[in-house]
């Protein structure tokens with residue numbers, strides 16, 4: 326029996342979204358535009374909230390944190406994808422792949438917890454308005470944000486602990502443009518059936534659980550509002566519909582990547598594009614452009630910036 330059971334695969338090859346060169350150029354230009362907008366849009370939200378004291382409230386602090394997370398989430402995969410498309414060199418080192426998986430899961434799980442915190446914030450604001458500032462104190466916000474990150478790190482650490490002992494000796498092609506656990510595990514030289522199940526169940530339970538919890542809490546808020554006065558319902562609905570849209574767009578692709586039952590039809594990698602290039606763009610758009618206070622603050626900030634440049 327050989328004891329040389331260390332991994333011999335030192336890098337992985339991404340098959341990417343398409344292997345036709347014109348299609349790659351098309352994807353490259355769309356993704357570049359989308360990524361630049363994600364960076365600018367999310368930075369704008371974070372800076373506006375930080376620099377405008379009118380926006381120093383729990384809802385906007387959570388929103389600014391969500392923007393930062395979204396920005397990091399795209400940055401873990403998109404720049405690498407763009408450089409691969411540009412250079413045609415589609416490889417990632419073994420360590421790079423593991424680091425990408427780790428950060429991706431930290432950010433994904435933290436973002437889910439942050440969305441729960443945002444739902445909690447809306448619940449308190451709409452259903453317990455008189456106690457809003459008591460319950461959502463600055464300390465509470467810091468704990469929610471801190472808790473989200475801690476949860477993300479623990480979740481991701483668990484996921485990697487399960488796969489840390491795997492060895493890779495055979496094929497090293499990943500049919501996607503980034504590393505994630507379902508594809509990673511399949512390449513290991515071992516019978517990974519049980520492991521696939523554990524990892525899928527872990528991510529599946531976290532994402533499905535959060536998804537149902539969020540939908541349930543938004544329903545609950547709407548029903549509570551509706552019982553009190555049906556005229557307030559339309560206002561609450563317009564606020565919450567933004568939240569619900571983000572939740573559906575964020576979780577849909579995630580759930581498909583982990584739960585997709587037929588591997589022969591690779592829709593999962595195309596849906597993953599939504600999570601990295603569309604949802605992070607929609608967050609600032611949906612939450613911000615429909616919001617009067619936010620628009621006012623941005624106008625003020627931009628006029629301050631312009632007058633600063635004239636000096």
Ligand SMILES: *[C@@H]1O[C@H](CO)[C@@H](O)[C@H](O)[C@H]1NC(C)=O
Nearest residue numbers: 371374386389390466467470
């Ligand atoms: C994130 O949330 C914390 C806690 O409320 C807040 O202090 C911080 O300013 C937020 N981050 C940003 C970028 O607004």
